[in-house]
Amino acid sequence: MQIETGVSLKPYNTFGLPALAGRLVRITSEADVRRVVDSPDMGRAPKFILGGGSNVILTRDMPELVLKIEVPGLKVLEDGPEAVVIEAGAGERWHDLVAWSLDQGLGGLENMALIPGTVGAAPVQNIGAYGLELKDRFHSLDTVDLTTGRTVTLYPDQCHFGYRDSVFKQGLAGKSVITRVRLTLPKPWQPMLSYLDLERKMAETGNASPDARTIFNWVCEIRRAKLPDPAVIGNVGSFFKNPVVSPEQCKDIIARDPHIVHYPMPDGSFKLAAGWMIDACGWKGKTIGHAGVYEKQALVLVNRGDAVGSEVQTLARAIQESVYGRFGIRLEPEPVIV
Structure with missing residues (x-):
């Protein structure tokens, strides 16, 4: 078990936000967790669990004991x-x-x-x-x-x-x-190809029976075309959940915005495309401070360089208010905001 003090968390969150951990413990096994729990000092300390940092927005330094999960295998x-x-x-x-x-x-x-x-x-x-x-x-x-x-x-x-x-x-x-x-x-393996982007790939390539490796390559190509690489532009992927609404709500929104992208769910509800709504409100490419909305996909917020957590939070709230004002839908963030 490795314990470090005064650790910058900027390299450990994909949005690249600055934050300092007073103490960080690298967890590489179940035994490491038990050592933390059994420690008279660390066992009682408030804790924050950190994985790859791709689903967290850090708005402050971390007085908690940060458990950096690095279990291999x-x-x-x-x-x-x-x-x-x-x-x-x-x-x-x-x-x-x-x-x-x-x-x-x-x-x-x-x-x-x-x-x-x-x-x-x-x-x-x-x-x-x-x-x-x-x-x-x-x-x-x-x-x-x-x-x-x-x-x-x-x-x-x-x-x-x-x-x-x-x-x-x-x-x-x-x-x-x-x-x-x-x-x-x-077993046996069955492809899942009902998603529109994958149907387009089948049509483009003329391959109606792709194997698993081909689907893997297609998904990588699609994601790279739509989403920024966190190593190049700080982000956490999709920032907001696609809201799920009742058939009545969906019908009401369609009456006001006929072009809204929506998908039927097995239980009869409908999933609305949050990115489409954000784009419809004019946010694509906009910036607040050093935090912005990605030009190629409005569902993704990005770090324009030296962004801090409060700027991301301000941008997210402004988008939520804008979408609520037009559609009556309150978007919910996917990442944990700390």
């Missing part, structure tokens, strides 16, 4: 006739897990290629893209209780997965550390 646990179960350490990069699984000849995660962040953060947010969510492949995970130090295994029903939501953003927020995640990849 990628392996196949079970290879059965109907599915393969793989396990990854919480500190592994999510995209690296997707690429590794394909290198093992295992399809099933390719639609979620290039999603930033770590494996341990994936269940917290119930990440998803191009028609697939983490919950669709989730098997189980290990988490260490920050009060007792005990390792507990949680299964799908216990995680309460929702749209960009889970028990780790609700009842277990800040109370446990995810150390390992297991995923089920079904």
Whole structure:
């Protein structure tokens, strides 16, 4: 277990926001978490759990004990006739897990290629893209209780997965550390191609039966064309959730804005495209301070250089008020604002 003091968190959040951690502990195993819990000093200290920093907006320095999750490991646990179960350490990069699984000849995660962040953060947010969510492949995970130090295994029903939501953003927020995640990849592999962008790729290439590697490459191309690389332009990907509304609400909004992009959901509700609404309010390319709205995708807020958390917060609130004023919809941020 490595303990550091006075650590700049700017390299550890993808928006590139300045913040200072009084103390930072690098967690590489379950045993490290237990050492923190058992420490007379650290065990009682308020804690902040940090993965890849791709889903957090830092608006202040961190007096809390920052637990930087760096648990490694990628392996196949079970290879059965109907599915393969793989396990990854919480500190592994999510995209690296997707690429590794394909290198093992295992399809099933390719639609979620290039999603930033770590494996341990994936269940917290119930990440998803191009028609697939983490919950669709989730098997189980290990988490260490920050009060007792005990390792507990949680299964799908216990995680309460929702749209960009889970028990780790609700009842277990800040109370446990995810150390390992297991995923089920079904056999035989079946492609998921119902998303419009993937249908366009099939039409463009003339390939109506792409394999998993091809879909992976397509998703990477689509994401790179739409979203800025955090290593070049600071961002956290999609900043706002796509709001879900009732059929009545959707009908009312369509009556006022016939061109609004919307998608039917299995339960009869409708998902509205937050990026379309933000763009319709004229925000694309606009800037407040050093924080701005990305020119190619209005759903993405970016660091124009030396942005601070308060500027991002001000921009986000202005967008929320603008969208609410026109559509009567209150957008909800995806990242955690600290």
